Amino acid sequence: xxxxxxxxxxxxxxxxxxxxxxxxxxxxxxxxxxxxxxxxxxxxxxxxxxxxxxxxxxxxxxxxxxxxxxxxxxxxxxxxxxxxxxxxxxxxxxxxxxxxxxxxxxxxxxxxxxxxxxxxxxxxxxxxxxxxxxxxxxxxxxxxxxxxxxxxxxxxxx
Numbered sequence: 231x232x233x234x235x236x237x238x239x240x241x242x243x244x245x246x247x248x249x250x251x252x253x254x255x256x257x258x259x260x261x262x263x264x265x266x267x268x269x270x271x272x273x274x275x276x277x278x279x280x281x282x283x284x285x286x287x288x289x290x291x292x293x294x295x296x297x298x299x300x301x302x303x304x305x306x307x308x309x310x311x312x313x314x315x316x317x318x319x320x321x322x323x324x325x326x327x328x329x330x331x332x333x334x335x336x337x338x339x340x341x342x343x344x345x346x347x348x349x350x351x352x353x354x355x356x357x358x359x360x361x362x363x364x365x366x367x368x369x370x371x372x373x374x375x376x377x378x379x380x381x382x383x384x385x386x387x388x
Contacts (some may be wrong), residue, residue, distance in 0.1 A: 273315070273346070281312040285364035288312065288353045291371070292361060295322075297340055306333075308341060309368060310353055317342040319368065321375040332375040 249258045288310040295306045304322050307330070311318035320333035320341055333341070345352060352360035 270346075275315075277315045278313050284312060285366045286312055287318075287365045287368065288357065288362050289365050289369055290352070290360070290362045291369070293341075295341055295344065297337065306341060307371065308345075309372065310342075310345060312353070315346070317345065319372050321371070330371075330375040332377045 249261050252258075289308070291307050293306045293308060294303050296303055302324070304324060306323075307321045308317050309319040310316070317338050320338045321330040322333050322337060323330050349360065351357075352362045357363065
């Protein structure tokens with residue numbers, strides 16, 4: 231009988247070490263992803279409480295982002311929701327494009343991870359250095375992006 235990653239992560243049953251010792255690489259990868267999601271959710275809850283007295287949104291109208299090591303740099307603009315501790319709105323465009331495009335979920339997750347893990351100062355003490363500002367309302371540009379069928383920039387770069 232095969233054990234699911236969620237069962238293996240149950241605190242009474244197992245640990246990551248036990249999954250690794252089992253040699254089941256697929257179960258280990260899935261368990262690590264679940265652990266990452268749980269850790270990020272706990273972090274988001276604690277950060278939302280920490281920022282409860284600040285304006286709800288951190289906003290960038292002009293942010294450069296690489297969706298992978300081999301992809302070109304893209305222009306982005308985003309709204310980070312401090313109550314949910316994630317990017318709530320993300321628009322992307324290639325430097326040569328005129329129009330902004332509504333980001334796909336993988337792209338939004340990629341920018342969220344970049345902000346939370348590598349550029350946390352942009353959401354707090356170094357906002358001015360990053361060109362980020364606080365707001366209680368969504369900026370006017372939120373409704374201006376075009377939704378199109380396309381591959382995620384995260385995937386396209388691989």
